[in-house]
Amino acid sequence: MEAEAAKFIGAGIACLGMGGAGIGLGTIFGNYLSGALRNPSAADGQFGRLIFGFAVTEALGIFSLLVALLLLFAV
Amino acid sequence: MVDSNDADRNANPGAGGGNPEKGGDSLEARRKRLATELAARSAPEAPEVEGREKPQGFALAVKLSSEFIAGVLVGALLGYILDRFAGTTPWGMIVFLLLGFCAGVLNVLRSTGAVSTPVPGSRSGSTDQGTHNQ
Numbered sequence: 001m002e003a004e005a006a007k008f009i010g011a012g013i014a015c016l017g018m019g020g021a022g023i024g025l026g027t028i029f030g031n032y033l034s035g036a037l038r039n040p041s042a043a044d045g046q047f048g049r050l051i052f053g054f055a056v057t058e059a060l061g062i063f064s065l066l067v068a069l070l071l072l073f074a075v
Numbered sequence: 076m077v078d079s080n081d082a083d084r085n086a087n088p089g090a091g092g093g094n095p096e097k098g099g100d101s102l103e104a105r106r107k108r109l110a111t112e113l114a115a116r117s118a119p120e121a122p123e124v125e126g127r128e129k130p131q132g133f134a135l136a137v138k139l140s141s142e143f144i145a146g147v148l149v150g151a152l153l154g155y156i157l158d159r160f161a162g163t164t165p166w167g168m169i170v171f172l173l174l175g176f177c178a179g180v181l182n183v184l185r186s187t188g189a190v191s192t193p194v195p196g197s198r199s200g201s202t203d204q205g206t207h208n209q
Binding site: 073 | 180
């Protein structure tokens with residue numbers, strides 16, 4: 001196999017990590033929404049923690065995107 | 076609305092004219108009437124804000140996600156351009172993509188109001204640093 005083709009295959013496999021981040025974000029926002037529908041008065045106070053969890057979870061997806069972009073453009 | 080309240084105010088002392096505490100009673104009545112008038116005046120504005128907020132939910136979601144993605148994409152693009160012209164092949168994209176991620180999160184926090192937007196005039200002046208140093 002040529003190295004060029006291996007780079008593309010590796011980039012595609014690395015992008016699978018963003019699917020994991022998507023699952024995590026769906027869990028976070030779904031649980032936030034169900035909690036907010038149960039107790040709407042407490043929803044606004046937890047918005048900062050929601051964004052914090054979103055940022056931490058999305059960071060791992062960004063890492064896999066970074067690996068994919070490095071394989072595509074930088075290596 | 077004001078005219079009708081004035082008419083009520085004029086009519087009430089006539090009805091309770093035999094009250095010895097007429098001044099205090101009318102003051103209480105006036106305060107109650109003012110409270111009800113304020114509630115009636117602010118009540119039509121509250122559902123309007125709610126109604127305006129309902130379609131804002133979807134717009135807010137699209138705005139937040141687009142701001143986050145824009146931060147990451149701009150960081151990746153800047154890193155790629157820097158790598159291409161400076162020759163620091165992997166590191167520019169790594170550093171600038173992480174910086175773009177941080178900028179995207181900061182954009183999201185700013186647009187939700189969790190972090191205040193910096194005022195352009197206040198940053199040039201050294202009043203904040205002066206107060207912090209003192």
